[in-house]
Amino acid sequence: MAAVAHPRTDGASAEVDAAVAPVSAGRPAAPAVMFEGAAVRLGGRMVWSGVNVEAGAGEFVAILGPNGVGKSTLLKAALGLLPLAAGRVVVLGRHPGRARTEVGYLPQRRSFDPSVRIRGLDIVRLGLDGHRWGLPLPGGDRARTARRRVAELVEQVGATGYAHQPIGRLSGGEQQRLLIAQALARRPRLLLLDEPLDSLDPPNAASVATLIRTICQTAGVTVLMVAHDVNPILSSLDRVIYLAGGGAVSGPPAEVITSATLSRLYQAPIEVLTTSDGRLVVVGQPEPPAVHADRHDGTGHL
Numbered sequence: 001m002a003a004v005a006h007p008r009t010d011g012a013s014a015e016v017d018a019a020v021a022p023v024s025a026g027r028p029a030a031p032a033v034m035f036e037g038a039a040v041r042l043g044g045r046m047v048w049s050g051v052n053v054e055a056g057a058g059e060f061v062a063i064l065g066p067n068g069v070g071k072s073t074l075l076k077a078a079l080g081l082l083p084l085a086a087g088r089v090v091v092l093g094r095h096p097g098r099a100r101t102e103v104g105y106l107p108q109r110r111s112f113d114p115s116v117r118i119r120g121l122d123i124v125r126l127g128l129d130g131h132r133w134g135l136p137l138p139g140g141d142r143a144r145t146a147r148r149r150v151a152e153l154v155e156q157v158g159a160t161g162y163a164h165q166p167i168g169r170l171s172g173g174e175q176q177r178l179l180i181a182q183a184l185a186r187r188p189r190l191l192l193l194d195e196p197l198d199s200l201d202p203p204n205a206a207s208v209a210t211l212i213r214t215i216c217q218t219a220g221v222t223v224l225m226v227a228h229d230v231n232p233i234l235s236s237l238d239r240v241i242y243l244a245g246g247g248a249v250s251g252p253p254a255e256v257i258t259s260a261t262l263s264r265l266y267q268a269p270i271e272v273l274t275t276s277d278g279r280l281v282v283v284g285q286p287e288p289p290a291v292h293a294d295r296h297d298g299t300g301h302l
């Protein structure tokens with residue numbers, strides 16, 4: 001089952017609070033997420049280090065890179081779930097642990113088993129009141145407000161037609177929309193999505209990507225989304241964070257997804273090709289670390 005945001009932090013952290021200047025007219029807004037000289041070590045191995053990347057407020061940002069490079073790890077660090085080995089991360093102007101009530105998180109997952117009987121509506125409601133899961137909500141105003149908010153969320157993600165059905169019977173794209181609604185339940189300012197387009201066919205991936213872009217634009221939510229293939233979302237993105245070679249680079253897609261930038265990042269010759277239908281393909285990526293179980297197809301798509 002999908003978890004809702006607001007998980008607990010374990011372990012000490014090298015992150016520190018940042019004094020972030022207030023937003024004022026004529027001054028660019030402070031970044032929603034900022035990693036400075038950041039490093040994460042897992043199981044005794046440095047996953048990435050020297051990471052200086054950011055996501056601007058209200059931007060739609062894709063986190064890209066080969067399998068096992070540490071994309072999910074970056075999201076977990078932004079949630080304050082993983083302590084940094086060096087540097088700092090600032091989320092919405094605060095230590096990530098203190099920003100969690102304003103962060104929605106959709107973890108990496110596979111689809112629900114067809115036998116899961118929980119209705120789509122209940123999955124969304126879990127985002128509102130996760131800690132009450134399994135218990136009846138109290139009656140009266142509070143229950144009415146929750147019902148109204150769930151209906152609003154379901155409409156926002158275009159799931160009104162099927163949200164009453166058991167989640168296990170819905171298509172991958174329909175399930176994903178309901179999970180996005182769940183992550184939006186508490187009106188987050190930052191949405192962290194771990195491969196929400198994974199396993200969707202191209203039309204479904206395109207329509208969920210459009211939904212995410214719309215949320216970003218209309219609600220002013222900053223979105224950081226791990227993606228295996230940048231192509232379905234390329235035209236919607238403000239920025240990419242590309243992880244490779246133990247480091248990362250961020251910037252507009254046209255500046256980052258280039259042969260020169262990726263060759264520098266990988267410290268190996270990399271070529272970015274554009275196919276006749278406009279898709280970007282990265283050629284010459286070195287093998288990812290062998291420690292990671294690979295569930296993707298291993299093609300050179302970004």
Ligand SMILES: Nc1ncnc2c1ncn2[C@@H]1O[C@H](COP(=O)(O)OP(=O)(O)OP(=O)(O)O)[C@@H](O)[C@H]1O
Pocket residue numbers: 042043047065066067068069070071072073074289291292293294295
């Ligand atoms: N708890 C852990 N202990 C030790 N190593 C871990 C742990 N969690 C992840 N790793 C390793 O850290 C690396 C980064 O993992 P992560 O899941 O962030 O990669 P990813 O880029 O999201 O991969 P994918 O694209 O395949 O989902 C991998 O090599 C992984 O095996």
